[in-house]
Amino acid sequence: MISRSTQRSIYMGIALxxxxxxxxxxxxxxxxxxxxxxxxxxxxxxxxLALGMFLVLLLGMIDLSVGSGVGMLGGIAAVLIMKPWxxxxxxxxxxxxxxxxxxxxxxxxFALIVWAFMGWIISVQKVPAFMMTLxxxxxxxxxxxxVIHNSTVxxxxxxxxxxxxxxxxxxxxAWAGFIIFAVVALAYIISTIRNRAxxxxxxxxxxxxxxxxxxxxxxxxxLFFIIEIMNLFKGLPLSFVILGIVALLIYTMxxxxxxxxxxxxxxxxxxxxxxxxxxxxxxxxxxxxxxGAIVTLTGFMQTAYGGYSTTTVGKLMELxxxxxxxxxxxxxxxGRGTVTGVLFGATIMATLLNGMTLxxxxxxxxxxxxxxxxxxxxxxxxxxxxxxxxAV
Numbered sequence: 001m002i003s004r005s006t007q008r009s010i011y012m013g014i015a016l017x018x019x020x021x022x023x024x025x026x027x028x029x030x031x032x033x034x035x036x037x038x039x040x041x042x043x044x045x046x047x048x049l050a051l052g053m054f055l056v057l058l059l060g061m062i063d064l065s066v067g068s069g070v071g072m073l074g075g076i077a078a079v080l081i082m083k084p085w086x087x088x089x090x091x092x093x094x095x096x097x098x099x100x101x102x103x104x105x106x107x108x109x110f111a112l113i114v115w116a117f118m119g120w121i122i123s124v125q126k127v128p129a130f131m132m133t134l135x136x137x138x139x140x141x142x143x144x145x146x147v148i149h150n151s152t153v154x155x156x157x158x159x160x161x162x163x164x165x166x167x168x169x170x171x172x173x174a175w176a177g178f179i180i181f182a183v184v185a186l187a188y189i190i191s192t193i194r195n196r197a198x199x200x201x202x203x204x205x206x207x208x209x210x211x212x213x214x215x216x217x218x219x220x221x222x223l224f225f226i227i228e229i230m231n232l233f234k235g236l237p238l239s240f241v242i243l244g245i246v247a248l249l250i251y252t253m254x255x256x257x258x259x260x261x262x263x264x265x266x267x268x269x270x271x272x273x274x275x276x277x278x279x280x281x282x283x284x285x286x287x288x289x290x291x292g293a294i295v296t297l298t299g300f301m302q303t304a305y306g307g308y309s310t311t312t313v314g315k316l317m318e319l320x321x322x323x324x325x326x327x328x329x330x331x332x333x334x335g336r337g338t339v340t341g342v343l344f345g346a347t348i349m350a351t352l353l354n355g356m357t358l359x360x361x362x363x364x365x366x367x368x369x370x371x372x373x374x375x376x377x378x379x380x381x382x383x384x385x386x387x388x389x390x391a392v
Contacts, residue, residue, distance in 0.1 A: 011380070012327065012344050016351065023355035030358055033232035039354045040230065041168050044239040045301050046353075047346035049317055050324035051250045052294030054342045055287045057325050058254070060267045060334025061122065061129035063288070064318050065136030069111070069295040071314030072144035074303030077107045077164060078153045086149050100163035108296045115292025116285055123284035137318070145311055152310040155303055167242070168305040171235035177227045180236065184244070185220050192216055239301055246294065251339040253290070263287060267334025316367075319374060324349045326377040349373070 023030040049066060056063050079086045080103035085095045098106075118136060122129045155165055172180065192212065199206045207215075230236050254260035262283045265273040274280050302317075303309050326332065327348055328341030352373065356366050 009341075009344070012348060016344075016348055019348065019351050019355065023351070023358065026355070027358045030355060033229050035354070035358065037171075037230050037233040037237060039350060040226070040240045041237050041305060042354055043347055043350040044237070044243040045168075045298060045305060046317075046320055046324060046350045047243050047343055048246050048294060048301065049298040050321040050342050050346045050349075051246055051339065052291040052298070053318070053321040054250065054325050054330055054337060054339070055254075055263065055291055056129070057322070057330050057332065058263045058267045058334055058337055059284060059287055060270070061284070062133065062322070062332075063118075063136075063291060064130065064133040065118075065140055066133075066291070066295050066298075066321060067314045067317035067319070068137045068140035068144065069292075069314070070299040070302050070317055071309070071311075072140040072147070073107050073111050073296045073299035074313055075144045075148045075153065075299075075309040076110070077103045077300060078155050078303055078309040079147050080106065081164060082153055082155065086153075087147060104164060104300060107299075108293065111292040111296040112289055115288045115295070119285035119288030120281075122288070123281040144309075144314075148309055148311070150311060152308050154308045156307070164300055165304045165307075166238065167301045168237070168239045170238040171230075172238065172241070173235055174231040177231055177236035180241065181224060181227050184223065188219065189216060239305075242297070242301070246297070247339055247343060254339065259283060259286060264335055267331075267336070269335075316370070319370065320349050320353070323370070323374040323377055326374065326381060329381070331381070332378070345377075 020031065029035050049070065053063060053066060076087075077100075080098045081100055082097055084097055085092065088095055118132055121127050122132050196206050196212060206212075227236055230240075254263065262273065262278050262280075265276075265278065266280055266283060270280060298317075299314070302313055306313060324346035325337065325342050326345065328337065328343070328345030330337030330342060330345075349370075352369060353366070356369060361369075
């Protein structure tokens, strides 16, 4: 019998191929190196935020404020760099712009404090995550608009703001991309061998050696192909590498550390986890702090990618993050999901958004498509769960 996760992977793979074919027929440049490179940057932004959302969904919670947070935190950094008098008063140009590294650091610290506070309110004061973060959505929107004075604050390359803007404008040269590929390939092969050996040691089921070999070859070929395509344009984007680092950190956290096991346990059965002596409140706060850091990073990348901070930055990104997680198999009730699934789901969402933009689809149709994908993903999750339950 094919496992539920395997079924989902097959369905997602087929859906992604069909979507790509559809958009290629609609616009001949969809699969061009230039557009695929731009798609990788958009994927990096969407997937990074989705990985943060993944942590709180595993707890059986949610954060509806992340989209507004992306806009707010990107706006704060942009204003501190370009127009600090917006925050600290004074006349136009009366206060010098901050160095980008300092503005980004202060923004990060602010975000960690805010999300730690939200985690404390949710876990200790027992305010439902849905209501707490819904309030955060409105508050962050208001703060964002106040900080940027309801105007557009540009972020241009060069000078003190360069560190922020290079997040989505820097591309590694071809030779550096191949070095990165070699390092990732070696690490992936070693990790696969170690995981197989560990599972065999404890008597757990493992796939055949031939199947494992084919899987490794397929993954590495896909990665090599991606780098080759990007090198035909400008090279491997820095933002795509950042996504890989974030994905590795979240994967390590959720699968290799006690805090990750506690997160899954809380999502599976919070009462049982509490009775086993685990500090549930502490784990929830840590998860929200990690989410705050990821929202900050996403805010920097989204603002840098657009080249400015305005009132629409981050709008509805929380829905894309949730959709990416659910498409990838993360349960909205908590306790189930994988980093690989989230990345796959984010790829589908980013591909849809990129393709619709390339085809100049109207904003209202984009909203309908995004909502439809979210509803379909939830239905598919429930359907597969029922089907698997009957099979068992």
